[in-house]
Amino acid sequence: MIGLISATAAGAAARDRLAVAWPDRTRVYDGPVGDAVRRAFAECEQLVCFLATGAVVRLVAPLLGGKAADPGVVCVDEGGRFAVPLLGGHAGGANELALEVGELLGAQPVVTTATDAVGIPGLDTLGLPVEGGVAAVTRALLDGEPVALETEVAWPLPPLPFAAAGTYVVRLTDRAVEPGAREVLLRPPSLVVGVGASRGAPAEEVLEVIESALREAGLSPRSVASLATVDAKAEEPGILEAAARLGVPVVTYTAGELASVAVPNPSDAPLAAVGTPSVAEAAALREGGELLVPKRKSGGSPAMATCAVVRRPGRGRLAVVGLGPGARDLLTPRARDELRRASVLVGLDQYVDQIRDLLRPGTRILQSGLGAEEERARTAVAEARRGHAVALIGSGDAGVYAMASPALAEASADIDVVGVPGVTAALAAAALLGAPLGHDHVSISLSDLHTPWEVIERRVRAAAEADIVVTFYNPRSRGRDWQLPKALAILAEHREPGTPVGVVRNASRPDGTARVTTLAALDPATVDMMTVVTVGNTATRTVAGRMVTPRGYRWQEEPE
Ligand code: SAH
Numbered sequence: 001m002i003g004l005i006s007a008t009a010a011g012a013a014a015r016d017r018l019a020v021a022w023p024d025r026t027r028v029y030d031g032p033v034g035d036a037v038r039r040a041f042a043e044c045e046q047l048v049c050f051l052a053t054g055a056v057v058r059l060v061a062p063l064l065g066g067k068a069a070d071p072g073v074v075c076v077d078e079g080g081r082f083a084v085p086l087l088g089g090h091a092g093g094a095n096e097l098a099l100e101v102g103e104l105l106g107a108q109p110v111v112t113t114a115t116d117a118v119g120i121p122g123l124d125t126l127g128l129p130v131e132g133g134v135a136a137v138t139r140a141l142l143d144g145e146p147v148a149l150e151t152e153v154a155w156p157l158p159p160l161p162f163a164a165a166g167t168y169v170v171r172l173t174d175r176a177v178e179p180g181a182r183e184v185l186l187r188p189p190s191l192v193v194g195v196g197a198s199r200g201a202p203a204e205e206v207l208e209v210i211e212s213a214l215r216e217a218g219l220s221p222r223s224v225a226s227l228a229t230v231d232a233k234a235e236e237p238g239i240l241e242a243a244a245r246l247g248v249p250v251v252t253y254t255a256g257e258l259a260s261v262a263v264p265n266p267s268d269a270p271l272a273a274v275g276t277p278s279v280a281e282a283a284a285l286r287e288g289g290e291l292l293v294p295k296r297k298s299g300g301s302p303a304m305a306t307c308a309v310v311r312r313p314g315r316g317r318l319a320v321v322g323l324g325p326g327a328r329d330l331l332t333p334r335a336r337d338e339l340r341r342a343s344v345l346v347g348l349d350q351y352v353d354q355i356r357d358l359l360r361p362g363t364r365i366l367q368s369g370l371g372a373e374e375e376r377a378r379t380a381v382a383e384a385r386r387g388h389a390v391a392l393i394g395s396g397d398a399g400v401y402a403m404a405s406p407a408l409a410e411a412s413a414d415i416d417v418v419g420v421p422g423v424t425a426a427l428a429a430a431a432l433l434g435a436p437l438g439h440d441h442v443s444i445s446l447s448d449l450h451t452p453w454e455v456i457e458r459r460v461r462a463a464a465e466a467d468i469v470v471t472f473y474n475p476r477s478r479g480r481d482w483q484l485p486k487a488l489a490i491l492a493e494h495r496e497p498g499t500p501v502g503v504v505r506n507a508s509r510p511d512g513t514a515r516v517t518t519l520a521a522l523d524p525a526t527v528d529m530m531t532v533v534t535v536g537n538t539a540t541r542t543v544a545g546r547m548v549t550p551r552g553y554r555w556q557e558e559p560e
Contacts, residue, residue: 001025001026001027001043001044001045001046002018002022002025002026002027002044002045002046002047002048002097003026003027003029003036003039003040003041003043003044003046003047003048003071004018004019004026004027004028004029004040004047004048004050005029005033005036005037005040005047005048005049005050005051006033006049006050006051007033007050007051008050008078010050010078010079010080011050011051011076011078012050014050014076014080014105015028015048015050016028017104017105018048018101018104018105021104026048027040027043027044033051033055033059034059037049037056037059037060038059038063040071041060041063041070041071042063044071045071045072045092045093046071046072046073046074046088046092046093046094046097047071047072047073047074048074048075048076048097048101049073049074049075049076050075050076050077050078051075052075052077052078053075053084053086056073056075056086057086060073060086060087064087067088067091067092068091070087070088070092071087071088071092072085072087072088072089072091072092072093072094072097073085073086073087073088073092073094074086074094074097074098074101076101076105076107080105080106080107081107081108082107082108082109082110083098083099083101083102083105083107083108083109083110084098084109084110084112085097085098085109085110085111085112085113089111089112089113089116090113090122090124090125091124095109095111095113095116098110098111099111114138114139114142115138115141115142118142119360119361120141120142120160120161120360120361121158121160121340121360122138123137123138123141123170123184123186126157126158126186128155128186128187128188128189129186129187129222129223130184130185130186130187131179131184131185131187131222132179132180132183132184132185133179133180133181133182133183133184134184136168136181136182137168137169137170137182137183137184140166140168140182141160141161141168144161145166145167145168146163146164146165146166146167146168147160147161147162147163147166147168147169147170148162148163148164148165148166148168148169148170149162149169149170149171149172150169150170150171150172150173151171151172152171152172152173152174152175153172153173153174153188153190153223153311153314154172154188154313154314154315154316154387155172155186155188155190155314155387156315156316156317156343156384156387156388156389156390157172157343157389158340158341158342158343158360158389159342159343159360159361159362159363159364160362161361161362167182168182168183169182169183169184170183170184170186171183171184171185171186172186172188173185173186173187173220173223174187174188174190174191174219174220174223174311175218175219175220176214176215176218176219176220177218187220187222187223188223188314189223189224189225189226190223190225190311190312190314191214191219191223191224191225191292191309191310191311191312192224192225192226192228192251192283192284192287192289192309192310192312193210193213193214193224193226193227193228193284193307193308193309193310194227194228194229194279194280194281194282194283194284194285194295194307194308194309194310195209195210195227195228195229195233195239195242195279195280195283195305195306195307196229196230196233196270196279196280196283196305196306196307197229197233197236197238197239197304197305197306198302198304198305199236200237200238200304201236201238201239201298201304201305202238202304203237203238203241203242203245205238205298205299205300205304205305206238206239206241206242206298206305206307207242207245207246208298208299208305209296209297209298209299209305209306209307210224210227210242210246210307212296212299213293213296213307213308213309214293214309216293217292217293217309219292219293219309221246224246224248225248225312226243226248226249226250226251227239227242227243227246227248227249227250227251228250228251228252228253228283228284228286229250229251229252229253229279229280229283230252230253230254230255230258230270230274230276230279230283231252231253231254231255232255232274233252233274233279234250234252238304238305251283252283253282253283253286255274255275255276256275256276257286258276258278258279258282258283258286259275259276259277259282261278261281261282261285261286262285263277263278263281263282263285263295264281264291264294264295265278265281265294265295266278278295279306280295280306280307280308281294281295281308283308284308284309284310285308285310287312287313288312288313288414289310289311289312289313290310290311291308291309291310292309292310292311293307293308293309294308295307295308296308313414314387315387315414315415315416316383316384316385316386316387316388316389316390316414316415316416317384317388317389317390317415317416317417317418318380318381318384318390318392318407318411318415318416318417318418319338319341319342319389319390319391319392319417319418319419319420320391320392320394320398320399320403320404320407320408320417320418320419320420321335321338321339321391321392321393321394321398321420321422322335322393322394322395322396322397322398322399322400322402322420322421322422322423322424323335323351323354323355323393323394323395323396323398323422324395324396324422324423324428324508325395325396325423325424325425325428325507325508325509326354326395326428326506326507326508326509326512327508327509330423330428330508331355331422332420332421332422334420335420335422336358338391338418338420339355339358339359339391339393340358340359340360341389341391342359342363342389342390342391343362343363343364343388343389343390344363344364344366344380344383344388344389344390344391345359345363345364345365345366345367345390345391345393346366346367346376346379346380346383346390346391346392346393347366347367347376347391347392347393347394347403348367348368348369348370348376348393348394349367349368349369351393351394351395352365352367352393354395355393366379366383373403373406374406376392376403376406376407377392377403377406377407377409377410378410380392380403380407381407381410381411381412381415384411384415385412385414385415392404392407394422395422395425396422396423396424396425396428397421397422397423397424398419398420398422399419399421400424400425400443400473401445401447401473401474404419423508424443425471425473425504425507425532426441426443426471426473426532426534428504428507428508429471429502429504429507429514429532429534430471430502430534432502432504432507432512432514433502433504433514433516433534433546433547434502434516434543434546434547434548435546435547435548435549436469436500436502436534436536436540436547436548436549437469437471437534437549438548438549438550438551439469439537439539439549439550439551439552440466440468440469440537441468441469441470441471441549442459442463442468442469442470442471443470443471443472443473444456444459444460444463444470444471444472444473444487445472445473445474446472446473446474446475446476446480446483446484446487447473447474447480448480448483453483456483456487457486457487457490460487460490460491461490463491464490464491464493464494464495465494467494467495467537467538467539468537469534469535469536469537469540469549470491470534470535471532471533471534471535472484472487472532472533472534472535473532474529475527475528475529475531475532475533476524476527476528476529476531477528477529481524484524484527484533485524488519488522488524488535491519491535492519492520494538495519495535495536495537495538496519496538497518497519497520498518498519498520499518499519499535499536499537499538499540500516500517500518500536500540500541500542500547501516501517501518501519501522501533501534501535501536502514502515502516502517502533502534502536502547503515503516503517503522503526503527503531503533504531504532504533504534505527505528505530505531506530506531507532516542516545516546516547519535534547536549537549
């Protein structure tokens with residue numbers, strides 16, 4: 001819950017805007033501000049105070065408990081001009097909240113946390129549990145002192161300025177070691193615990209066998225990624241409760257899937273009960289990896305739970321990121337985050353230039369020219385397989401006539417793939433033209449570089465016959481000039497000469513143009529490779545200069 005506190009009428013007006021926008025996330029604290037701040041501090045995870053920073057500093061100072069426990073506090077000035085995360089920038093989420101509040105109120109977020117300001121990801125923002133001297137090691141990173149990275153387990157880190165050696169150390173480990181004063185431990189989710197349980201096995205017994213296995217093997221519970229078991233045990237309360245207490249999900253497999261896994265300690269009991277000679281070991285080993293703790297039984301008599309622990313192979317991360325049509329504000333926030341999350345960026349040189357300023361310092365850039373698509377796809381996958389965090393970029397949507405399919409055709413199951421959708425050219429153009437895509441529509445690329453012209457022509461003809469709105473990508477280049485007239489002629493066999501046609505060049509870019517013409521009047525010479533051409537169907541009209549395709553023949557009678 002976010003507690004909202006204000007003192008004056010102006011503050012209350014801004015406060016109410018937040019309360020109305022986020023009814024389920026916020027609670028207004030009325031009354032004398034000192035009292036309100038104290039109550040909100042005790043009850044909420046976050047506070048937004050429409051008060052001077054000085055006033056808030058004095059009020060919360062006596063309440064401070066520690067970074068891990070204190071709520072995040074954001075101050076907004078009386079004029080609603082600035083949103084200042086005052087306390088709990090990272091752990092309390094105040095930096096992020098300030099961005100959100102800023103967006104809502106039109107206020108400038110003023111983030112003063114050093115790592116955010118200089119473009120180094122905070123060690124506590126990597127999505128991994130951290131232990132040890134976070135403040136000391138972060139300061140060393142910011143001061144440019146050598147900080148060494150020791151990776152016992154591969155995990156795709158964002159770019160951080162690590163040195164070959166140093167007195168400060170960041171260690172990626174799943175072992176139960178204590179951090180030194182100048183050391184930070186990052187806990188990657190590298191351990192899979194396979195569990196078996198008899199019906200009605202108590203959660204305590206399941207937890208006990210897991211925890212003792214980890215303890216004796218010297219492994220950290222904070223690196224446990226999941227509990228794995230057979231699907232017949234998917235609803236077993238003791239397993240669910242143990243997973244909830246460890247804060248991890250339960251992953252299940254069919255008996256058949258488990259029976260096919262080679263294990264060191266098969267037995268007859270599970271074979272009779274659930275149809276596989278091993279549950280704990282097989283479930284833990286199902287995704288591959290190294291068996292660190294072979295099957296062991298709980299201490300009960302009879303023993304009702306078993307477990308086995310596997311260190312799974314490190315997984316790289318491939319993000320396939322669409323950059324949108326060009327304008328910076330049509331690049332999604334998620335795309336921006338993924339670009340900053342990557343330590344390796346792969347893309348066409350002109351797209352790299354488009355977003356270079358968003359990258360964190362230290363990002364390795366692998367750019368290549370037009371025509372090197374296959375090489376880019378292969379490079380991106382190879383880097384991810386080496387355990388890196390890779391972003392493969394494309395303009396518009398990276399899955400539309402772009403890099404996603406060649407890359408995923410190469411990718412194996414041993415990497416994680418994240419897709420970030422982007423605004424594709426057809427949509428960017430449609431928004432400029434009016435509402436040409438209000439009913440069924442297709443995109444067709446007129447490039448016959450990779451597709452035989454007969455195939456393209458057959459598809460154009462099908463769209464023509466089916467009366468579907470068509471957007472042509474790659475419509476015309478210097479060496480390919482007859483395809484567009486030919487495609488338009490096929491459409492003209494089924495559509496009137498006056499059918500509206502939209503021609504959009506460089507949509508959303510500074511020199512962009514959009515115009516609406518007709519099938520008969522379109523001059524193909526005005527079309528080039530920076531352009532998309534959208535041809536209306538027989539119902540498409542021009543209304544006040546805009547292209548409009550009705551949603552249906554009876555659309556005005558139908559509800560939205
Ligand atoms: N992945 C891209 C498309 C790549 S194919 C996307 O989703 O938009 C390249 C073709 O896309 C170009 O020849 C052109 O037809 C079209 N295109 C890309 N960006 C454009 C823009 N800003 N304005 C108009 N057309 C564009």
